[in-house]
Amino acid sequence: MTDPRPAGRGRMKLAARCRVATEAPAFGMVVFCAILFNAALMGVETYSGLAAEHRLVLQAAENCCLALFTLEMLLRVGACADRPKAFFRDPWNLFDLAVVASAFVPLVRENTTLLRLLRLARVLRTARFLPHLRILLIAVGRSLPGTASFLFVGALVLYVYAMVGWVCFAKSDPGHYGSVGRAMLTLFLLTTLDGLTDAVRAGLQISRLSIVYYASYALLASFVLVNVLIGVVLNSLDEAREMEDEAKRAPAPGTDTDVRARIATARRALDEIEASLPAAAGRPERQLEASHTGS
Numbered sequence: 001m002t003d004p005r006p007a008g009r010g011r012m013k014l015a016a017r018c019r020v021a022t023e024a025p026a027f028g029m030v031v032f033c034a035i036l037f038n039a040a041l042m043g044v045e046t047y048s049g050l051a052a053e054h055r056l057v058l059q060a061a062e063n064c065c066l067a068l069f070t071l072e073m074l075l076r077v078g079a080c081a082d083r084p085k086a087f088f089r090d091p092w093n094l095f096d097l098a099v100v101a102s103a104f105v106p107l108v109r110e111n112t113t114l115l116r117l118l119r120l121a122r123v124l125r126t127a128r129f130l131p132h133l134r135i136l137l138i139a140v141g142r143s144l145p146g147t148a149s150f151l152f153v154g155a156l157v158l159y160v161y162a163m164v165g166w167v168c169f170a171k172s173d174p175g176h177y178g179s180v181g182r183a184m185l186t187l188f189l190l191t192t193l194d195g196l197t198d199a200v201r202a203g204l205q206i207s208r209l210s211i212v213y214y215a216s217y218a219l220l221a222s223f224v225l226v227n228v229l230i231g232v233v234l235n236s237l238d239e240a241r242e243m244e245d246e247a248k249r250a251p252a253p254g255t256d257t258d259v260r261a262r263i264a265t266a267r268r269a270l271d272e273i274e275a276s277l278p279a280a281a282g283r284p285e286r287q288l289e290a291s292h293t294g295s
Contacts, residue, residue, distance in 0.1 A: 011081040011082050012081075012082045014078055014081045014082075015078065015079055015080065015081040015082040015083075017078075018075045018076075018078035018079040018081070019079040021075050021079075022072075022075050022076055022079050027072075027075075028129050030068075031068070031069075031072050031129070032126060032129045034065055034068050034069065035122055035123065035125055035126050036126070037061075037065065038062070038065045038119065038122055038123075039120075039122070039123045041058060041061055041062060041065070042116065042119060042120065044058065045058060062119075066100075066103055069100045069122070070100060072096075072100075073096060073097060073100050073101075076093060076096070092127075092128050092134075095124075095125070096125055096128070099118060099121050099122055099125065100122075102118045103115070103118065103119075124137075131244065134244070135237070135240045135241055135244050136237070136240075138240035138243060138244070139233065139236040139237040139239070139240040140233075140236070142236040142239055142240060143232050143233050143235075143236035146232035146235070146236065147229065147232060150225065150228060150229050150232060153225065153228075154221070154225050157220060157221060157225065158184050158187055158188060158221070159180070159184065161183075161187055161213075161217050161221075162177075162180050162183035162184040162186075162187055163180060163183070164213065165177045165183045165186070165187065165213070166178075166179065166180055166183045168206070168207070168210070168213065169183075169203070169206060169210075172206045173202060173206070176199075186199075187217065187221070190214075190217070190218070190221075190222075191221050191222055191226075192222070193218060193222055196214065196218060199214060200214050
């Protein structure tokens with residue numbers, strides 16, 4: 001979808017120059033290294049003695065990283081100068097802009113904890129330069145609705161088995177099944193099958209039917225539900241790969257396809273103007289002929 005107003009020559013030249021800079025492999029490598037360097041700085045700051053000794057050096061390095069990230073965002077915004085809406089259609093651009101711009105907000109800069117969390121969010125920007133990581137993040141985001149349904153079903157199964165465990169084992173094993181909360185916690189830890197052997201042995205001392213209880217829970221919670229979750233994630237991963245492939249096939253602003261589309265639009269407009277010229281030119285001639293015949 002094109003913008004309703006064509007961009008001026010100045011904006012088109014600016015966008016072309018910025019686009020050449022942002023699409024250069026060296027540009028992406030420099031920004032990627034800056035993100036990793038910024039993450040290393042955050043790790044160094046966790047050592048209080050080292051951070052206090054080299055406080056000025058670390059602060060200067062952080063300011064350099066911030067200046068580089070700001071320059072990167074300016075170039076990315078400039079690359080969309082001919083089509084500003086295209087910049088805001090990309091969710092990664094919005095994420096990068098929010099992370100970088102937050103460092104200049106006065107309330108954020110004064111809050112050390114919030115500022116560190118936002119600086120930590122810069123590490124996620126490496127997904128822009130790592131296609132496989134970007135696909136994984138998109139897959140995780142698309143799997144959230146299915147994961148929410150899975151959590152609801154899992155909580156329902158956990159609650160039902162916790163109530164059955166409370167009825168059967170509350171008197172014999174109050175430490176694990178004394179209340180529905182303790183029973184749910186016990187069964188949640190058994191989902192990983194860690195400690196299931198000890199639980200089965202303790203249950204067999206109470207009743208032999210406990211083997212049915214634990215076996216059915218392990219089969220339902222540890223195998224069926226976990227496989228359902230894996231299926232949801234794999235399905236989201238396939239969708240994320242398809243989205244990434246479509247994004248690669250889609251023409252970027254300023255490409256030859258986009259220029260050809262503009263030329264075709266201009267040609268159609270010229271054809272319409274040319275088609276209307278003979279009709280407009282024929283009207284005065286008809287008026288002159290009518291005046292001669294009348295005289």
